[in-house]
Amino acid sequence: MGTSLTGTTRMDDMKLIPGLDLPPSCRTTWVSEEARKVWAPVLPKVSAMVSELEVLSVAKGHRPCAWQTIAEDQFPRLAAAWAEMDLVSLPILRVRSFTGFAHRHETPRAGERTNVCVIVARTLKDALRFKAANVSGDNDAQGELLGFPKCCRTFFCDTWAKGYYDPIWQAALNSTLIHIYEPTANYEARASYQLRVQGHPFANSILRYAGIRVGFHLPCAFDCRETIRVASERMDLAKVTDPALADILKGLLSMPMSWDVYHGVAVVRTPIFYLIVPSVPAEERHVVEVVSAPEFMPKESARGTGFPFITERQSDA
Numbered sequence: 608m609g610t611s612l613t614g615t616t617r618m619d620d621m622k623l624i625p626g627l628d629l630p631p632s633c634r635t636t637w638v639s640e641e642a643r644k645v646w647a648p649v650l651p652k653v654s655a656m657v658s659e660l661e662v663l664s665v666a667k668g669h670r671p672c673a674w675q676t677i678a679e680d681q682f683p684r685l686a687a688a689w690a691e692m693d694l695v696s697l698p699i700l701r702v703r704s705f706t707g708f709a710h711r712h713e714t715p716r717a718g719e720r721t722n723v724c725v726i727v728a729r730t731l732k733d734a735l736r737f738k739a740a741n742v743s744g745d746n747d748a749q750g751e752l753l754g755f756p757k758c759c760r761t762f763f764c765d766t767w768a769k770g771y772y773d774p775i776w777q778a779a780l781n782s783t784l785i786h787i788y789e790p791t792a793n794y795e796a797r798a799s800y801q802l803r804v805q806g807h808p809f810a811n812s813i814l815r816y817a818g819i820r821v822g823f824h825l826p827c828a829f830d831c832r833e834t835i836r837v838a839s840e841r842m843d844l845a846k847v848t849d850p851a852l853a854d855i856l857k858g859l860l861s862m863p864m865s866w867d868v869y870h871g872v873a874v875v876r877t878p879i880f881y882l883i884v885p886s887v888p889a890e891e892r893h894v895v896e897v898v899s900a901p902e903f904m905p906k907e908s909a910r911g912t913g914f915p916f917i918t919e920r921q922s923d924a
């Protein structure tokens with residue numbers, strides 16, 4: 608059962624270092640050559656399927672609009688493909704092109720390659736409603752048109768206003784807690800703050816930096832029911848698109864994993880790979896451990912002494 612966080616208010620107040628903002632990137636490091644050989648070709652395929660689902664979910668009427676960030680020179684080709692699906696596309700913003708993972712878009716500089724943000728919708732009316740909400744800065748209305756649950760929209764608006772643009776720690780605080788580690792100032796040895804939460808693979812956004820996700824928004828909790836409901840519709844589509852890849856997607860999101868942030872860099876640890884990405888500039892180290900039931904442990908998983916690796920006890924079993 609979940610443990611209560613009552614009396615640990617310091618956990619709610621993640622202090623940020625002002626002005627520290629790292630450029631977009633996402634680096635993947637494999638735990639072994641064996642893991643890399645098996646899984647490195649799979650991750651881009653899963654990520655490509657998820658991108659397809661973004662638009663397909665609009666065509667199927669699951670949500671009014673999808674947001675697509677694409678290279679500007681790809682627009683004519685993609686606009687034609689979307690038109691074939693009876694969808695309208697409305698470019699709303701030119702942004703700086705980037706590689707890796709970016710938390711927000713930047714204005715392009717003269718002479719740079721640019722991306723364009725396009726709203727793909729079933730009706731022009733919905734596309735124009737989105738544009739109006741974007742121009743007026745109405746995040747809640749934009750989220751609603753993208754099919755994001757109300758609880759997660761409210762969570763996004765609250766956490767974004769506090770500067771938590773990668774609110775994994777804040778989502779963990781809202782989740783079913785399995786363990787709260789004793790807070791410590793000894794960040795060399797351990798995190799200042801560390802939680803273990805029960806997650807659902809459909810509401811886990813930790814692997815989104817590598818494009819591995821089912822939902823398209825930041826869930827308010829690792830077990831947000833509304834997110835699981837919306838994501839289940841998407842998984843049904845995935846099962847039709849590519850049943851084998853859909854199983855792999857669910858499996859990857861069911862691995863035990865941790866998110867470890869300190870001074871603007873987050874390290875995600877899974878049993879088969881690490882991701883190193885820019886994140887919130889937390890003054891103190893915060894770690895979230897996520898477990899799912901049933902969990903998925905690929906046979907290429909690393910052996911180690913602790914979470915999220917296969918421990919000796921597990922491998923003896």
Ligand SMILES: [Zn+2]
Pocket residue numbers: 756757758759760826827828831832833834
């Ligand atoms: Zn939610």
